[in-house]
Amino acid sequence: MSTLTLEATRLTADPARLQARLETFAALSEPGSGPGVTRLAYTPLEREAHAVFADEMRSLGLTVWTDAAGNTIAERGGTVPGLPALGTGSHLDSVPNAGAYDGIAGVVAAMETARLYDQHDVAHAHPVRFIAFAAEEGARFGQACTGSRIVAGLTGPEDLAAKRDAHGTTMADALRAVGFSPEEVAEARWQPEEWAAFVELHIEQGSVLESTGTPIGVVDLISGSTRVLLEVAGRASHTGGTPMHLRADAMAAAAEIVLLIESVANDSRHHGTRATVGRMDATPGSITTIAGKVELYVDVRDVDSDRQRLTAAEIVERAQALCVRRGVRLTAHTLADASPVILPGWLRESVAGTCRRLGVDYRVLPSGASHDAQMVNRVVPTGMVFVPSRDGISHSPVEWTGADELALGTDVLASALLALDRLLAPTRGQDDCHRDHHHGDRKETGA
Ligand code: GLV
Numbered sequence: 001m002s003t004l005t006l007e008a009t010r011l012t013a014d015p016a017r018l019q020a021r022l023e024t025f026a027a028l029s030e031p032g033s034g035p036g037v038t039r040l041a042y043t044p045l046e047r048e049a050h051a052v053f054a055d056e057m058r059s060l061g062l063t064v065w066t067d068a069a070g071n072t073i074a075e076r077g078g079t080v081p082g083l084p085a086l087g088t089g090s091h092l093d094s095v096p097n098a099g100a101y102d103g104i105a106g107v108v109a110a111m112e113t114a115r116l117y118d119q120h121d122v123a124h125a126h127p128v129r130f131i132a133f134a135a136e137e138g139a140r141f142g143q144a145c146t147g148s149r150i151v152a153g154l155t156g157p158e159d160l161a162a163k164r165d166a167h168g169t170t171m172a173d174a175l176r177a178v179g180f181s182p183e184e185v186a187e188a189r190w191q192p193e194e195w196a197a198f199v200e201l202h203i204e205q206g207s208v209l210e211s212t213g214t215p216i217g218v219v220d221l222i223s224g225s226t227r228v229l230l231e232v233a234g235r236a237s238h239t240g241g242t243p244m245h246l247r248a249d250a251m252a253a254a255a256e257i258v259l260l261i262e263s264v265a266n267d268s269r270h271h272g273t274r275a276t277v278g279r280m281d282a283t284p285g286s287i288t289t290i291a292g293k294v295e296l297y298v299d300v301r302d303v304d305s306d307r308q309r310l311t312a313a314e315i316v317e318r319a320q321a322l323c324v325r326r327g328v329r330l331t332a333h334t335l336a337d338a339s340p341v342i343l344p345g346w347l348r349e350s351v352a353g354t355c356r357r358l359g360v361d362y363r364v365l366p367s368g369a370s371h372d373a374q375m376v377n378r379v380v381p382t383g384m385v386f387v388p389s390r391d392g393i394s395h396s397p398v399e400w401t402g403a404d405e406l407a408l409g410t411d412v413l414a415s416a417l418l419a420l421d422r423l424l425a426p427t428r429g430q431d432d433c434h435r436d437h438h439h440g441d442r443k444e445t446g447a
């Protein structure tokens with residue numbers, strides 16, 4: 001392997017190759033599921049996508065394995081034996097009726113990076129791992145980032161047995177059905193000493209980059225989320241026979257709760273809080289029956305962990321009072337809870353330095369969405385690169401990022417990893433001090 005210097009050669013991603021991979025993954029969608037891509041967590045289709053990733057990585061001569069959580073990891077060896085790994089990647093599952101980019105952009109960028117290193121015979125001191133995480137989306141089981149939570153030691157067998165999808169299938173059973181053993185997921189855990197740094201590329205899923213005409217975002221904070229299931233129990237009864245004043249209408253109470261949640265997040269004390277009811281299930285769900293029960297799925301997101309939890313608690317308390325007034329009963333269950341994360345400043349500055357060296361305009365910005373980066377940062381210092389999302393839309397079939405925009409993000413990613421390789425490689429006589437120094441700079445984060 002020859003040594004490539006960043007000054008001498010710019011690694012330039014191929015937009016057509018990126019686009020072709022995006023289309024290959026987009027074709028793996030649940031038949032009859034409607035518009036866009038539906039490839040839910042821990043389904044056979046998700047596994048098919050992982051196999052596509054693994055095949056290309058193997059074709060480049062990388063060592064590929066799948067861990068006990070279903071994450072697929074491809075390693076390109078480093079030139080200095082025994083060094084910890086650099087990593088990049090994102091997820092291959094989707095929400096229902098998704099676009100083709102959320103998660104996938106980061107995986108195809110990782111694949112392109114591996115291909116560029118191969119083509120240009122790039123040598124790096126640290127091994128570099130290209131990763132497709134499993135089950136990042138919380139859409140199926142309520143909890144997001146399961147594959148990365150497992151590697152970070154944040155989710156174990158009890159949690160997998162407790163989380164259920166809309167059909168009542170537990171996450172543990174879903175894992176079994178695609179060939180994994182939920183009892184063994186701890187084997188997938190990452191140890192801090194095995195890792196040097198990680199960088200995830202993702203679409204922004206917001207409109208800051210597009211509206212400011214900036215091609216690259218470097219993420220400083222990632223929002224947390226508290227997810228709560230509110231069950232409103234009223235009294236099912238005939239819509240014609242029951243006078244208005246004798247009703248205990250769970251649907252009317254639920255409607256008021258939805259508006260309450262919107263107003264809580266909009267009020268002046270909650271700047272930056274995002275609270276949403278994205279799903280509501282009514283029972284018995286008939287046009288001629290007053291709803292006896294309504295379940296509301298509430299997602300509270302914030303970059304301030306106290307405010308996130310306090311807002312969720314305030315919503316439950318005020319919904320409770322509202323239900324008492326309406327003569328219905330409220331029960332609240334926490335479905336999932338993840339803290340916001342501050343990504344390490346030194347790593348952000350290193351990625352920003354790569355942008356400056358490449359002459360690429362960037363801005364530092366927070367992420368409103370959750371990411372695998374948020375979880376793996378518990379184990380390995382992590383950075384994130386954002387590329388623009390057209391109209392800021394995501395979790396929708398119209399989600400779109402130009403292949404050229406993704407290619408520029410990939411250029412930054414491929415070079416940023418090499419810059420980190422140089423930054424973190426032990427210099428003679430210094431051994432591991434350099435790396436330890438950077439680990440020491442890490443901010444305490446929770447997830
Ligand atoms: C993950 O995509 C999220 O919902 O933030």
Ligand code: MN
Pocket residue numbers: 091102103136202370371
């Ligand atoms: Mn994502």
Ligand code: MN
Pocket residue numbers: 095102137395
């Ligand atoms: Mn998503």
